[in-house]
Amino acid sequence: MIKEGVQPLDSLRLVANYAAQAPCYICAADNTYDAELCRQCFAPMALAHQAASQKIRPRLLATIGASGAGKTVYLGMLMDMLSRQPDRLQMLARGAFSITLQQSTASALSRGEFPSKTPSEPDRWNWVHCQIRATSLKSPLDLVMPDLAGEALLEEVDHPYTYDVIHPLLSKCAGVLILIDAVKLQSGSLDQDYFTMKLLSYLAEIDERPRHGWARRPIGFVLTKADECEECFIDPAAFAEARAPGFWRQCRERFRNYRFFASGVAGGCAYRQSRAGLVRVPLRVEPRGIVEPFEWLVQQVKH
Amino acid sequence: MNHTGQKTMAANDRRHWAYWVAGAAGMVLASAWWMNWWGIVASGCGLLTWLALGCRGRPAVPPSTVAEPVDLSDDEPREPDAGDVESLVDGMLRQDRYALLLRRQVVGNLSPEQFAQARDVLEEQMALVPEGQVTLSRSASERMDRDDAAEEQRFVQPLFLDRYPVTNAQYQRFVKAGGYQQMPLWDPQIWPAVLDFVDASGNPGPRFWKHGKFAKGEANHPVVGVSWYEAAAYARWVGKRLPSEAEWVKAGSWPVPLSEEQQWQRKFPWGDTMDRQRCNLWGSGPGHAVAVTEFAAGVSVGGVYQLIGNVWEWTSGTFGVVTADGDELSLPVPMKSIRGGAFDTYFENQATCQFESGENPLARKHNIGFRCALGMCDVAPHPGAPDEPALAEAEGVLA
Numbered sequence: 001m002i003k004e005g006v007q008p009l010d011s012l013r014l015v016a017n018y019a020a021q022a023p024c025y026i027c028a029a030d031n032t033y034d035a036e037l038c039r040q041c042f043a044p045m046a047l048a049h050q051a052a053s054q055k056i057r058p059r060l061l062a063t064i065g066a067s068g069a070g071k072t073v074y075l076g077m078l079m080d081m082l083s084r085q086p087d088r089l090q091m092l093a094r095g096a097f098s099i100t101l102q103q104s105t106a107s108a109l110s111r112g113e114f115p116s117k118t119p120s121e122p123d124r125w126n127w128v129h130c131q132i133r134a135t136s137l138k139s140p141l142d143l144v145m146p147d148l149a150g151e152a153l154l155e156e157v158d159h160p161y162t163y164d165v166i167h168p169l170l171s172k173c174a175g176v177l178i179l180i181d182a183v184k185l186q187s188g189s190l191d192q193d194y195f196t197m198k199l200l201s202y203l204a205e206i207d208e209r210p211r212h213g214w215a216r217r218p219i220g221f222v223l224t225k226a227d228e229c230e231e232c233f234i235d236p237a238a239f240a241e242a243r244a245p246g247f248w249r250q251c252r253e254r255f256r257n258y259r260f261f262a263s264g265v266a267g268g269c270a271y272r273q274s275r276a277g278l279v280r281v282p283l284r285v286e287p288r289g290i291v292e293p294f295e296w297l298v299q300q301v302k303h
Numbered sequence: 304m305n306h307t308g309q310k311t312m313a314a315n316d317r318r319h320w321a322y323w324v325a326g327a328a329g330m331v332l333a334s335a336w337w338m339n340w341w342g343i344v345a346s347g348c349g350l351l352t353w354l355a356l357g358c359r360g361r362p363a364v365p366p367s368t369v370a371e372p373v374d375l376s377d378d379e380p381r382e383p384d385a386g387d388v389e390s391l392v393d394g395m396l397r398q399d400r401y402a403l404l405l406r407r408q409v410v411g412n413l414s415p416e417q418f419a420q421a422r423d424v425l426e427e428q429m430a431l432v433p434e435g436q437v438t439l440s441r442s443a444s445e446r447m448d449r450d451d452a453a454e455e456q457r458f459v460q461p462l463f464l465d466r467y468p469v470t471n472a473q474y475q476r477f478v479k480a481g482g483y484q485q486m487p488l489w490d491p492q493i494w495p496a497v498l499d500f501v502d503a504s505g506n507p508g509p510r511f512w513k514h515g516k517f518a519k520g521e522a523n524h525p526v527v528g529v530s531w532y533e534a535a536a537y538a539r540w541v542g543k544r545l546p547s548e549a550e551w552v553k554a555g556s557w558p559v560p561l562s563e564e565q566q567w568q569r570k571f572p573w574g575d576t577m578d579r580q581r582c583n584l585w586g587s588g589p590g591h592a593v594a595v596t597e598f599a600a601g602v603s604v605g606g607v608y609q610l611i612g613n614v615w616e617w618t619s620g621t622f623g624v625v626t627a628d629g630d631e632l633s634l635p636v637p638m639k640s641i642r643g644g645a646f647d648t649y650f651e652n653q654a655t656c657q658f659e660s661g662e663n664p665l666a667r668k669h670n671i672g673f674r675c676a677l678g679m680c681d682v683a684p685h686p687g688a689p690d691e692p693a694l695a696e697a698e699g700v701l702a
Binding site: 084085106109110230267268269270271272273278281283284285286287288 | 585586632633634635638644645647648649650652653660661662668670
């Protein structure tokens, strides 16, 4: 015999939450409300929750470049500098996860080491969600910036849609900083030139709209490790034109809003023997040209 | 290349050779320095010959940071008159070359008043660092404040150390006196490179100067954009030398012996806690090098200013840090030791008395300057009484 009755559901709210799917802020894939990372692209779901709860749509900015160009060091150092000395720009992290990148970068540099290579797996990338305040901004600007792995970018550029996160991210980005290893350019290596050409070509084809496509979105080219080739600081654009004519020409013909910068973090470098061979280590940390590219990009995307 | 171009190049080559020969000839005569004052006359002749030849050095690519120069020609002391001892002494004092006057071999030529004057300038411009033991860290572990850092004990003889880093105004006296043309001041192995030590306009001088002059308003700023060799040459010109690493650390950390084996050393010249109001580092405010008299609160116990911050300082030591595992770092080029941190040094653990970094001795960077040292043994106690060893040494020199 079956006795009829009403069984109270203790977890009604849980069920309701599970029924309502939360879209990922990057790829818009549906996720359960308690998912930490998007099941499709592995972007942190905290971005979506923060956007929903605070009723703001953060702008996306990306820092891209070849493996070893210095993306992690640049982004981590930038975050640390802006949070420690709020002169021109002030950065406030939104969420504890946004501080991990600057913590790991500053910690490694103060030990006399560069931070470890960013792994290729997107679920291990660091993301930064922050609020930028500046006298030049009428209202605070919310930004989301991931620390992408160079190998993943290379794989995605060569084989589009290999990584579910990169294409939607770069499609939605308001602007990018493309990092180029100035020391390799100076040494005559053309790898940086070719890879940057690939990146530019990839960007141009992601969104070809004449008014809102990448042709008009801001692109900052940052020549990194310029402390080891000081002529970079004198005229970064001339340096790039002389040593990377391929991407220089492509840039001039396909893009309208771009600028060249030079930056350096280490005042000098040496090499330490490790199991993996010689590892480059900074002899001292003297950031130079770190804030300027980001400041320019923020000015370009603020509207 | 056309015929005119070839002729111009040949003329330039002749000029360069003439300049080298004139400078070298002047300096050969200057070797008689210890005997009499003909060295001054000879140096002046070499300089005048060089100027008459119109040799202005090689042009260089101007750095973007070069500011408009300031002309201090009316304020600067003229080359001392060798015929008049009083004028010569006055001139050398104005050029900050009092250390030469106080040499045991020279001091006998001074009147008691002149000696007192030179001694007063010495005490005003240099601080006494007493003799004693100092602990040097030779390990990169020190950067991490770990306890397993490899340490080395050194004994430091008493010395005088410049209270302030060498300023643009002081360095300009060296440039104006033809320091870049006086080859005995330079290490012989670097002679081929001296022609390359030019400013933004191609004249001999620090990298960021223009037309042999520093930027307006920076007379009292530390001179930067000078290589280790330029720093060493200046030090020789004023009768001093670059401090060793141990001397530099001792002046800053001011060790206090607690027992025969142990001593207490300060992490910073003012104590053990970083205070960015006492030194010019990243985050201290200015964001650029400031006058050497600023940040007076960071003065050391002995009265030395800006040992930490503002600009790194070349020392005479060779850089060779070992890792925590005891392995030496592999350097892309042999480096000289720099100490103290600069206005753009980011981490406070890289701006301690113990922290050491390295730089290519030919590098002419925007944040590396120097100060000079003088061994107490190189300073005569008073004019009338040079001691026996010094007399014997002087006789050897004269012979």
